[in-house]
Amino acid sequence: MNLFEQQAANRRKSRLLIAGFFLFFAWLGLGGDWLLYQATVVNGEPGGYRHVVPWGGIVMAGIAMLMVWNIRRTGADKVLSSAGAWAIETPESPAERQLVNVVEEMSVASGLPAPTLYIIDDPDPNAFVTGQDPARSHLAVTQGLLDLLDRDELQGVIAHEMGHVKNEDMQLMTLVAGLAGAIALLADGTGRILFRGSRHGVRLGGGGGGRGGKKGGGLIVIVLVLWLISWLLAPLVTRMLALAISRKREYLADAMAAQFTRNPLALASALDKIEKQPLPTKAIKHGVAHLCIADPLGWKATRNPGITGELFSTHPPMAIRVARLKAMGFQEAKKGS
């Protein structure tokens, strides 16, 4: 597939995943509201509490928004200072001058203003971008990256990061992280409430069969069981969905890099070189893993055999990324290498 086709495919897949994520979130909140509605309005005693307004959904949305706001508030500065990054005011060495030039070139190619540039003192090659606004983004690269890559490969990596900025991936992943965080928080705390509530539901559903006076008893039982199972699995499911979204956005950023540089083989070569460095990037904390060019956990994470390793990583397997880039460059990946 050429780079435009790959971009379209990745956008489509990530949109489906995001829609699924939101639907799942809505189901967790509004499913409970519907059950309460059935219990108190359709089948309830007159004069008792009537659950008409979907408070469950509203409260969940509120908590999610609080978490998103919190993440945005503690965003860029914390991440950069925790990584020990220092900003480039004026470039001093030829290597820094080259880096500044490459970043300026990529901002011309992407049509975005140039991000503030930082260097992290870590020998392991990696790079990440952060910031909630495409006009005010921050780009950090490790010293190891500057030492390892040549000019074209560095350009490819910077283009990949600018692709993240252009696609507003930071905002997307903040939103996804906020929603996932809200679910994790609530799943923890509502375990006990659900247990108490399930007894009400059992009475509601079980009694319906016997007395025949309750409306929609069978359906309610099914919905209740599904809803409880959803909440049990919710932290796991949302984490997997969030990671799947992150991986699709990584492929998309690779394709954006190919569009900006028109040199996908350079990025493929850079990824090959980075992959061969087995050590984790100690300086980069796991919280910004999804914004890095390579998984900062190093080989430990990406070399896990089998599907569980792949499902739980923020980045797609390097071999597939390189193969797709080479396909964009109309070159078949060597089999077995």
Next chain:
Amino acid sequence: MSIVLLVVLVGIAVWVIGAYNGLIAAKNQTVNALKQIDVQLKRRHDLIPNLVKSVQAAMDFEKDTLQAVIAARNTAVNAAAGLDTQHVAATAKAEAALTASLGKLFALAEAYPQLTANANMKQFQEELTSTENKVAFARQLYNDTATSYNTKQQQFPTNLVAGMANAAIAELWEIEDQAEKAVPNVEFRRGA
């Protein structure tokens, strides 16, 4: 029945507004992308006289080539004055000629070790490489943006609104000069 008709008419009106605004936005993005090329071209034009000055002393025998570079640069400066989305070809041709003459200059400079080893010259080369890259990327962004604008104008049903929006097909930046497409003729000369 009349309510259905009203809803349909409102729907069509909303779509027309959306399509018209989309075309205007695309046109302005295209014009902006062209202006960005202008910015990079100016940078390139300003860098070249400095380059020629810095190599003049060492490359005294290559006067012809140096003069050719300056001449091409001046032609390009004049051509860039008339740059807009309908008149791209003249500038494209002049810039291509300038690129060709610069290529000849750098090919010849390889034979002068005092130039290739000089740290200042290396820095100059990096600056020039970066400038050439930026021109190339600005051109590329313009072509991408212009293609998207042209596609919008031509696709159905947006093409029905194109006339109202005064949409005109933007010219793409193409390599016209046959000299740049031709394989360069490299001569090996002895000594300096």
